[in-house]
Amino acid sequence: MAAADPSSSKSDLNRRLREIVRCPICLDDLRNPKLLSCLHSFCLQCLQQHWEAEKRGAKVECPVCWKRLLIPIAGLDALTDNFLLKDLIDARDASNMDLEKKFGELEENATEFEDLERSMCYENSLFVRNTNSVSTSLSL
Numbered sequence: 672m673a674a675a676d677p678s679s680s681k682s683d684l685n686r687r688l689r690e691i692v693r694c695p696i697c698l699d700d701l702r703n704p705k706l707l708s709c710l711h712s713f714c715l716q717c718l719q720q721h722w723e724a725e726k727r728g729a730k731v732e733c734p735v736c737w738k739r740l741l742i743p744i745a746g747l748d749a750l751t752d753n754f755l756l757k758d759l760i761d762a763r764d765a766s767n768m769d770l771e772k773k774f775g776e777l778e779e780n781a782t783e784f785e786d787l788e789r790s791m792c793y794e795n796s797l798f799v800r801n802t803n804s805v806s807t808s809l810s811l
């Protein structure tokens with residue numbers, strides 16, 4: 672029994688994730704994912720373009736499985752949002768940006784530390800000057 676290579680299983684997961692969150696029309700990440708009654712999801716913008724010529728309430732077919740469905744009378748906006756896929760994309764983006772974000776935070780903290788150090792040095796020098804003047808006045 673071969674041990675699973677953790678790095679390859681992670682890239683495999685990323686690849687599968689990319690397929691899951693991919694819009695079948697634009698082949699890009701879903702934006703405003705809308706869920707059809709057949710459970711296929713597409714970007715709202717892609718559906719709007721795809722069914723541009725169709726009227727509200729018109730019978731259309733899912734671009735993937737050709738299942739018949741109706742364009743909502745309230746328009747494509749009224750289709751169910753696929754929050755699950757949206758969250759999945761957000762979560763993936765967040766984990767991808769995690770490292771970049773951490774580095775960004777480190778840099779921010781570094782400048783804060785510099786400022787803090789500078790102000791502490793300033794206060795210290797004031798303190799030193801004060802104690803000096805106190806000791807001088809005392810020795811007099």
Ligand SMILES: [Zn+2]
Nearest residue numbers: 694697714717
């Ligand atoms: Zn799309």
Ligand SMILES: [Zn+2]
Nearest residue numbers: 709711733736
């Ligand atoms: Zn479908």
